[in-house]
Amino acid sequence: MGKRTLSELRDEIDVLDKKIQLLIGNRAQLVAKVAQVKKASDDSSVFYRPEREAQVLRSIIKRNNSLLKDKDMAYIFRQIMSACLALEQPLNIAYLGPEGTFTQEAALKHFGHSVSTLDCVSIDDIFHQVEKGNAHYGVVPIENSSNGMIGATVDMLYSQNLKICGEVEIAIQHQLMSANQSQGITVIYAHSQALNQCQRWLNNNYPNTELKSVASNALAACIVKDEVGAAAIASEVALDLYGLERIAKNIEDKAGNVTRFLILGKENISTSFENISTSFEGKTSLLVVIKHESGTLCDLLEPFKQQGINMIQLEKHPIPGVKWEYLFLIDIEGHKDNKKVKLALTEVASRVLKVNVLGSYPIAVL
Template identity: 70%
Template sequence: MAKTLEELRIEIDALDKEIQSLIGNRAELASAVAEVKKTSDDKSSFYRPEREAQVLRKVIERNDNPIKDKDMAHIFREIMSACLALEQGINIAYLGPEGTFTQEATLKHFGHAVSTLDCASIDEIFHQVEKGNANYGVVPIENSSNGVIGATIDMLYSQGLKICGEVEVSIQHQLMMADQSKEIKVIYAHQQALDQCHRWLENHYPNIELKAVASNALAARIVKDEPNAAAIASKVALDLYTLERVAKNIEDKAGNVTRFIVLSKEEVPSSNKDKTSLLVVTKHEAGALFDLLSPFKEQDINVLQIARHPMPGIKWEYMFLIDIEGHQQQEHIQKALAKVSDEVLNLIILGSYPVAVL
């Protein structure tokens, strides 16, 4: 005989109690780990990107129930975030204000139990991590529609921070305003968002003034108090600033994704599924790019991407951002990088880190 609704609810309540108790047990073990670290010579951060990536991969591998793999991993992401907060409070610098895609990337990667520090620019995020005001920083590095983010590449080249993680966020732009019954006379957004919605704006608002601002979240905050203005921003910003949606998903290309990197002062051990990022300045001679890539082919290393970027302050000279499969501690990676170093003017190893799980 089928169970009644009341009987099913009683079973759910009992399971909820058991789940809550098990999460409490996990939290106690996390606190015990913290105490062991405090009394040992292990001075490394309590946040271990490679360990968390391994745990989340295992969650997905053993998932055999109706809940989707990614949804199950997100649940564990938040459990780990709450447990980490018991071990060690960490502060993450991100590109603010509240409601940006960078904040979304930060919370997706670290969970909601971390403290955050919103910064006005990419440069400031680097400086906050360097000065120790933030343990980590999250910055955009490339977009599937617009390519690499120049400000981030420039700072990676000039500063000494390492990449310890990555996270991808699907970018969906919403057009919003305080009162959509009003006529739109100006649209605010970050320049990149204006570029990503260029054709849609040309088709729907060809004669409207477009104003670029520091972030889409700032655009949303501006139009909250400007009756004839609209903003292009995220669904998070729409809800955060209690605006009305005029149009949904107005980006020109579906599947638009931005990749963010996590900045740290520390190197990350291998998680067994990693990538390594490099900045390379080649010699000014024929075949220089071929010579750069040959060692990777010789060692059977997969080059995941190569992107050209202008050298800061030097006209017509370029560096290359290269992502390769593997960790710099692996012998074949070390051999390839040693050869590359002999062939180029400058090689900067930005870091090895786990491939994004979520």
């Protein structure tokens, strides 16, 4: 067969596009039938299944042998799955606003762009909106690779009853922006975390400029839109969203800065899906309050060692409202209903003052 012309290649692409569109339509019809079956069997059926979505995305990545990168192929299917899920149950996701924050970016990365979003004024508000049923799920930051744990999120996990049902990671790249880059800068607005993450760069480039902390970087971008001599540290999305001009690109002090976000809901992830308790590619998070005695931390860790369970994270955090008392946020591999995990958690509960299993959930795929 001879070399095809540009016109012939485009005709072939058009044919493939029609086939792809038809197949996506067929998938949507099957999803609609799944919704009918769920509704007929149980009015309280949960339509969003993070463990199922994670398995589908992992399978897509595993079988990808195309010119597209694994993550790009998975992202395409993420959007297809999001649109199909909206046929079953349109989701409303609470995030830390205003529009253009990294938290909103995390929400859309995890759920896809076919969800509705509810911007909240604080991390506390996200929890409350989910608790009250105004949002199906909430997205909150839990830790940053440069600055560590987000204390406000840990406090709310301790005091509220929501469950963790997923996680998502976002690469954090900070842009310095203003309404008019030709004007001198007298003040820079940003979230306190962003100011910390860009501290060295700011000291070198704007040593005498006033730094003001605000609730979010997106709010900072919104403020400087109408303030002469003001600049903001915010995301690429906020730069375009608020019509600002870039002064400097990627000003974070450390490359590879990543924030991990949690997906919060009211339901635990079921173990009924294909023996998830034994084949689960995920983690379990728990909060533990130990006795104020010598050796109690060693006693806490021993059951996990005895059962051969890998501990991914162990973080100490002050107990809200209690002076010089601490809780531990722990992430372990495996599902809480796995036999060995259950044995370890039962033994831990007998050795500590309090243990709260926050949820078992898939490790972030995208």
